[in-house]
Amino acid sequence: MTTTSSALISFYTGEGFDHKGRTLEDVWSLPPFWLEHTHDYIQWLFPIPEAGRLNGFAPLLGEEEQTAFATDETLRTHHKHSLDMMLTFFGLVRQELNIESLPELNMHEHIWLKHGGHNHLRISRIIRSLHLCHQPELATAFQHAVIEIGQTRGVVSEQSLRYWRAANQS
Numbered sequence: 001m002t003t004t005s006s007a008l009i010s011f012y013t014g015e016g017f018d019h020k021g022r023t024l025e026d027v028w029s030l031p032p033f034w035l036e037h038t039h040d041y042i043q044w045l046f047p048i049p050e051a052g053r054l055n056g057f058a059p060l061l062g063e064e065e066q067t068a069f070a071t072d073e074t075l076r077t078h079h080k081h082s083l084d085m086m087l088t089f090f091g092l093v094r095q096e097l098n099i100e101s102l103p104e105l106n107m108h109e110h111i112w113l114k115h116g117g118h119n120h121l122r123i124s125r126i127i128r129s130l131h132l133c134h135q136p137e138l139a140t141a142f143q144h145a146v147i148e149i150g151q152t153r154g155v156v157s158e159q160s161l162r163y164w165r166a167a168n169q170s
Contacts, residue, residue, distance in 0.1 A: 007059050008047055009068050012075050013078070018044045019058070024082075027044070027045065028082070036089075036111075039118065042125060043059075044058055044059070045085075046082065046122075046128075047129055048132060049062065049132070052125075061129070066132055076135060083126065083138065087099065087142075091105035091109065092149070098141070100145065101149050107154055112156075113156065114154065114155060115157050116157050116159075120160040123164060124163045127146075127164060130142060131167070131168040131169075143164055143168055147165065
């Protein structure tokens with residue numbers, strides 16, 4: 001593996017650190033305010049092949065990393081735990097492949113329900129990462145949930161809905 005893939009896989013197994021010295025468990029334990037206002041962790045939790053604009057230190061998801069996620073149940077389990085953390089942040093909950101809103105879901109506290117914003121980009125990234133990291137059913141479940149909930153409980157833009165619909169295609 002390359003240095004980059006080693007960094008990502010090491011981080012995701014819980015043995016390594018991100019570019020700021022945080023472990024995967026450190027990130028999982030961060031409060032919602034931090035998750036909303038910090039922008040350099042999402043690339044580590046939900047890697048994709050393309051570099052983001054905000055975190056040049058984040059590893060990219062290459063073929064070697066995709067193969068590691070395909071063959072290592074621990075990586076996929078940790079990826080699901082990262083999703084569950086973000087679902088709670090978004091006011092959602094997962095039971096296997098069923099994702100639904102928590103009773104306290106509201107536009108004031110869960111700003112992804114509004115017209116646009118950086119959380120819409122995060123949602124696209126999460127869908128794509130789940131798909132590329134060999135969890136396509138989970139990617140589809142999350143995709144369907146945010147589209148349905150975004151349309152019925154929020155005012156999500158048609159542009160964001162289009163990105164979410166396209167996010168789980170390779």
